[in-house]
Amino acid sequence: MTMIDETQVKETSATHGAYITLRDMILTGVLPAGQKLKIEQLRGLLNTGASPVREALSLLTSDMLVERIDQRGFRAAPASKANFAEILALRCTLEDLALRQSIANATPDWEEQLVLTHHHMKKASGQGTKLFEEAHKTFHMALLANSESPMLERFCAQLYDLNIRYRYLAAKSATYQKRDVSAEHEEILDAAIQRDQDRASASLLSHYRLTGDYLSRALDI
Amino acid sequence: MTMIDETQVKETSATHGAYITLRDMILTGVLPAGQKLKIEQLRGLLNTGASPVREALSLLTSDMLVERIDQRGFRAAPASKANFAEILALRCTLEDLALRQSIANATPDWEEQLVLTHHHMKKASGQGTKLFEEAHKTFHMALLANSESPMLERFCAQLYDLNIRYRYLAAKSATYQKRDVSAEHEEILDAAIQRDQDRASASLLSHYRLTGDYLSRALDI
DNA sequence: ATGTCAATAAATATCGATATTTTGGGAGGA
DNA sequence: TCCTCCCAAAATATCGATATTTATTGACAT
Numbered sequence: 001m002t003m004i005d006e007t008q009v010k011e012t013s014a015t016h017g018a019y020i021t022l023r024d025m026i027l028t029g030v031l032p033a034g035q036k037l038k039i040e041q042l043r044g045l046l047n048t049g050a051s052p053v054r055e056a057l058s059l060l061t062s063d064m065l066v067e068r069i070d071q072r073g074f075r076a077a078p079a080s081k082a083n084f085a086e087i088l089a090l091r092c093t094l095e096d097l098a099l100r101q102s103i104a105n106a107t108p109d110w111e112e113q114l115v116l117t118h119h120h121m122k123k124a125s126g127q128g129t130k131l132f133e134e135a136h137k138t139f140h141m142a143l144l145a146n147s148e149s150p151m152l153e154r155f156c157a158q159l160y161d162l163n164i165r166y167r168y169l170a171a172k173s174a175t176y177q178k179r180d181v182s183a184e185h186e187e188i189l190d191a192a193i194q195r196d197q198d199r200a201s202a203s204l205l206s207h208y209r210l211t212g213d214y215l216s217r218a219l220d221i
Numbered sequence: 222m223t224m225i226d227e228t229q230v231k232e233t234s235a236t237h238g239a240y241i242t243l244r245d246m247i248l249t250g251v252l253p254a255g256q257k258l259k260i261e262q263l264r265g266l267l268n269t270g271a272s273p274v275r276e277a278l279s280l281l282t283s284d285m286l287v288e289r290i291d292q293r294g295f296r297a298a299p300a301s302k303a304n305f306a307e308i309l310a311l312r313c314t315l316e317d318l319a320l321r322q323s324i325a326n327a328t329p330d331w332e333e334q335l336v337l338t339h340h341h342m343k344k345a346s347g348q349g350t351k352l353f354e355e356a357h358k359t360f361h362m363a364l365l366a367n368s369e370s371p372m373l374e375r376f377c378a379q380l381y382d383l384n385i386r387y388r389y390l391a392a393k394s395a396t397y398q399k400r401d402v403s404a405e406h407e408e409i410l411d412a413a414i415q416r417d418q419d420r421a422s423a424s425l426l427s428h429y430r431l432t433g434d435y436l437s438r439a440l441d442i
Numbered sequence: 443a444t445g446t447c448a449a450t451a452a453a454t455a456t457c458g459a460t461a462t463t464t465t466g467g468g469a470g471g472a
Numbered sequence: 473t474c475c476t477c478c479c480a481a482a483a484t485a486t487c488g489a490t491a492t493t494t495a496t497t498g499a500c501a502t
Contacts, residue, residue: 013463014486016291039454049487051272054455058279059289064372068280070237071493073454086370097314149307151285155376234493235456259483270457275485292463294484 014048018056021046026065026076027161029168033079033221037066063158065165079221084166088212091159092205095144098156099204100197102146110146111193117142118189122182133164139185143192143204170218181207235269239277242267247286247297248382250389254300254442258287284379286386300442305387309433312380313426316365319377320425321418323367331367332414338363339410343403354385360406364413364425391439402428 012020022042025031042053057074060066066074102110121135137160144153184207191200243263246252263274278295281287287295323331342356358381365374405428412421 013292013484038452040452049485050455051275051486054272055275055279055485058276059282061280062283064375071234071454073494086372090370090372093314093318149311151307151311151380154285159372234454260485261483270455271485272456276455292484294464 014052015055015059018042018046018048018052019059022056022060023063023065026060027165027168029165029172031076033076033165033169035076037074037076039073064162079166079169081216081219081221084163084212084216084219087159087162087166088208091156091163092208094152094156094159095208096201096205098144098147098149098152099192099201101149101152102144103192103195103197103200105146105148106192106195107146110142113142113145114139114189114192118185121185125182137164143188143200166215166219169221170215181211184210235273236276236280239263239267239269239273240280243277244281244284244286247281248386248389250386250393252297254297254386254390256297258295258297260294285383300387300390302437302440302442305384305433305437305440308380308383308387309429312377312384313429315373315377315380316429317422317426319365319368319370319373320413320422322370322373323365324413324416324418324421326367326369327413327416328367331363334363334366335360335410335413339406342406346403358385364409364421387436387440390442391436402432405431 022031031037037057039050039053042057043050046053057066058068061068065077067077068074117135117139121132121139124132124135140160141153141157144156147153184203187203188200188207191203194200243252252258258278260271260274263278264271267274278287279289282289286298288298289295338356338360342353342360345353345356361381362374362378365377368374405424408424409421409428412424
């Protein structure tokens, strides 16, 4: 009865579908930062009812991608240089912690996941950006996945996504020339596998700060 | 048309009301950790429609107080010693950071807020627990409020609330004899006003860890 | 001109009913 | 006795309509 009109291949609940789609639209900037998100409009866009849309938007507030103003609807979270700087700083602190804990708890299983996700990321590097982005996130989250602190990992994942949004913002205003980061990734992977906390953390943070500096310059908000 | 049946004095949206009430019920353990939260049941409890209830529950997911299982409803977030330990550890890291930043950015305004909220907390100490809890949170958040990092403060506030829940859990299983913490509070306040980051942070963390050890023993989950 | 206020338009929030999915339990067969 | 399959009951998810609230416009008085 529902026609397949999007890349949505799998059947899922309307709320979840709306959540995924809206999330993606905000991350990629299709729904610009700060924009009012009217229920009617989104309801039409996703051809679903108002309830799933409202619920998806409520869930997106968890991710700090949507702001809710009581009795006055929703809007995409605003973006600013200050916010970007804050995200970068927090990421550096939290990922440093998570990575060190992950290494401290290192297991063969975890190491294997690192190698695998890194491999997938390398393979995806040629393909469409979307696929690479996905693999890149998976690799970075795998680095932290052994911290035995689910909440810390959740915070890191949240911040990761918020950062992504700024990548898309920067891509718009400037010619987004993708730096060659594969060497940096190798370095992080190697240090992690050697269980060298200091070296792994240092290279991870440097990886983020380099990208951060670049993005910060490219942003014109 | 709506009759005043709760402590709810102010008129507000049904969703917001449900959010506040449910949040409180989870924090205080009226809705026990892990419990299934059925829409019908809550709808009756709050005498409101299903939509506000669902939306409030979705919002509570942000706070990690409710878990959502797609197509299978909601439940109060489970509690465990491991989770408690994680919260304590994260709080120590994040509040340490936030407090140091707050002190680094110290202003007369901020100092005055500290003194004021501390005063309020002392005055509330005799009164009903609820009021003191409120003032206690306000004081602790005031300590961090000058960090110039809204997200960091948000994380700290979240963790603070999650911790509260364990206080109520401990209060149930053991005779919850309130430690005399006023000296510790004075010490934190004084160090903050002296702009001594190391001493402030050390006393704050010690404050948390002492309570943490105590709670950890009292918990029987 | 300008600011205020009321009337209208638009959007949000909420309700009640229905469709869909999951859960629980029991009959029938191995 | 235990497993599997199917049906009934319960609960979730969703829709469509309506009530409330907020935003907008334009007339009127200053």
